[in-house]
Amino acid sequence: MIEVTFILNGRLVKIQTEPNITLLDLLREELRITSVKRGCETGECGACTVLLDDKPVNSCLILAPMIDGRRILTVEGLTKDRELHPLQESFIEEFALQCGYCTPGMLLTSKALLDLNPSPTIEEIKEALSGNLCRCGAYQQIINAILRASEKLRRRLNYKP
Numbered sequence: 812m813i814e815v816t817f818i819l820n821g822r823l824v825k826i827q828t829e830p831n832i833t834l835l836d837l838l839r840e841e842l843r844i845t846s847v848k849r850g851c852e853t854g855e856c857g858a859c860t861v862l863l864d865d866k867p868v869n870s871c872l873i874l875a876p877m878i879d880g881r882r883i884l885t886v887e888g889l890t891k892d893r894e895l896h897p898l899q900e901s902f903i904e905e906f907a908l909q910c911g912y913c914t915p916g917m918l919l920t921s922k923a924l925l926d927l928n929p930s931p932t933i934e935e936i937k938e939a940l941s942g943n944l945c946r947c948g949a950y951q952q953i954i955n956a957i958l959r960a961s962e963k964l965r966r967r968l969n970y971k972p
């Protein structure tokens with residue numbers, strides 16, 4: 812067993828775990844963070860995406876020792892004071908989900924994109940989402956939701972491109 816210390820959604824976590832457990836299993840099975848979805852487990856689908864130090868990663872490909880001393884964000888950490896993140900609001904407003912299995916990964920990948928690029932083009936959104944698959948084919952609505960969220964965030968920040 813090893814001890815891993817990291818920040819999960821703004822809170823310090825110290826946990827004893829197996830050195831070969833994946834971040835996906837650590838989050839879902841040991842910490843009960845069930846927004847992180849298990850899909851292919853081979854880095855193909857993006858359902859297990861989390862942000863590691865603000866960058867999207869496939870948690871099925873990361874081992875627990877690799878997150879020691881680092882920051883993890885999941886969808887549970889997107890909501891602030893019970894208020895939805897503009898991306899969450901926009902996904903609802905644009906009906907950007909059907910079964911919802913890909914949604915946590917889509918939200919986190921989109922957050923990383925908008926944090927770096929508040930005014931992305933459709934091509935830039937497609938490129939950013941290229942590692943996240945939606946088996947329901949809701950891609951057009953997802954792109955619309957990201958464009959809507961980008962507008963909301965820019966208004967909030969009074970951002971002029």
Ligand code: FES
Binds near residue numbers: 848850858
């Ligand atoms: S479950 Fe990790 S990429 Fe598919």
Ligand code: FES
Binds near residue numbers: 910
């Ligand atoms: S909404 Fe079903 S997988 Fe995307």
